[in-house]
Amino acid sequence: SKAASAVSQDEDSSSASSIISRFRQYLQINTAQPKPNYHEAADFLISQANSLSLESQVLEFVQGKPLVLLKWPGKKPALPSILLNSHTDVVPSEHHKWAHPPFDAHLDSATGNIYARGSQDMKCVGMQYLEAIRKLKASPSFRQPLRTVYLSFVPDEEIGGHPGAEMFAHSEVFQKMNVGVVLDEGLASPDDFYRVFYAERSPMWLVIKATGPPGHGAKLYDNSAMENLLKSIESIRRFRAAQFDLVKSGSRAEGEVISVNMAFLKAGTPSPTGFVMNLQPSEAQAGFDIRVPPAADHLSLEIRIAEEWAPSSRNMTFELGQFKQKASVYDKFGKPMLTAHDGSNPWWGLLEEAIKNANGKVGKPEIFPASTDARYFREQGLPAIGFSPMANTPILLHDHNEFLNKDEYLKGIDAYESIIKAFASFDERTSDDESKAEL
Ligand SMILES: CSCC[C@H](NC=O)C(=O)O
């Protein structure tokens, strides 16, 4: 059959060097926001799918934003399926600040490091899924899964995921896939324990604005816009330091505190040489990226914002932007969006065991500090696990000189081979499946 010939012991396509070269090819496609080259990425992914005899379709919930959906049919298609998700877009880079251009996917011959935007976040994962499937298809002891395995390559995660994972998770296509568990991205870890995530913090983007009377730059007076704003900034910084201290002292994990970081400051009157210096501005604003853990008291944070950070008594107003607790606290059944990571969720145990079988070590389950598309799947009530197999790797997502070592990348493929095999062979109905069947 076509399937058999495509995956016949093809020495060439299964060699480490061809695996690395396919990874670099995907990295070389410039899918940086705000103008990602999605069609080139989609064409590449479909050519990979064809070489693996996977079924493929392109969904375009929004014109120009293709989502590539691949399918490896299982022998028992009635069992809930496995979804392997990854996003195709990457964040922008300041090219001149990189040692190697971010879309060259330069392979350093001395260290084996591959430098590219997306090497950690998260083109590695998308390609590793495919490479793991290539290995499973070539392995005489496996060949075909019991459960159907889907791969989704989604657009626009880095800008909120609406035309990608969000619309996908709400679609009829998705419903028909009868997904039972989702894998999505995690983070690199500098030590040799892989990190695994069962939930994430919810994003809150806050802009505070101060107003006050303008005046001569030489005059000392109360209640200027700058003074009003600075008082808030001081208060926010104290809160930030207290939260950060909890992490520094080791009493809380990164994902268990509220983070607050200033994203912009805007004030002053521009002049041809910079800014007018002897005029105190009548308006000033600052923007903050805030991340709130699922267990935090959201109401008291909102009260703190209204009363301490932007009090109307100090002529201040505030706006909570686009991402204010959006789809991030409760799922559609009203349950907190936390994927069970105990005996009640068989997928969790299967994942840990599969990683160990591939000679990997697994860390303590964590809350993802930022946002991922996993929240849209958890919102549907599905278990979703965040995992990117990168141990002994500095955390460089969204940073300059993002890289992944080629040997670490290859080890990650072994981890996925083991996980996909375990998930796709899992023949029992989970308690979730049973409750679905009862409905
Ligand atoms: C909140 S939508 C933006 C999503 C983005 N995800 C990864 O970095 C993040 O800032 O967490």
Ligand SMILES: [Zn+2]
């Ligand atoms: Zn990502």
Ligand SMILES: [Zn+2]
């Ligand atoms: Zn990212």
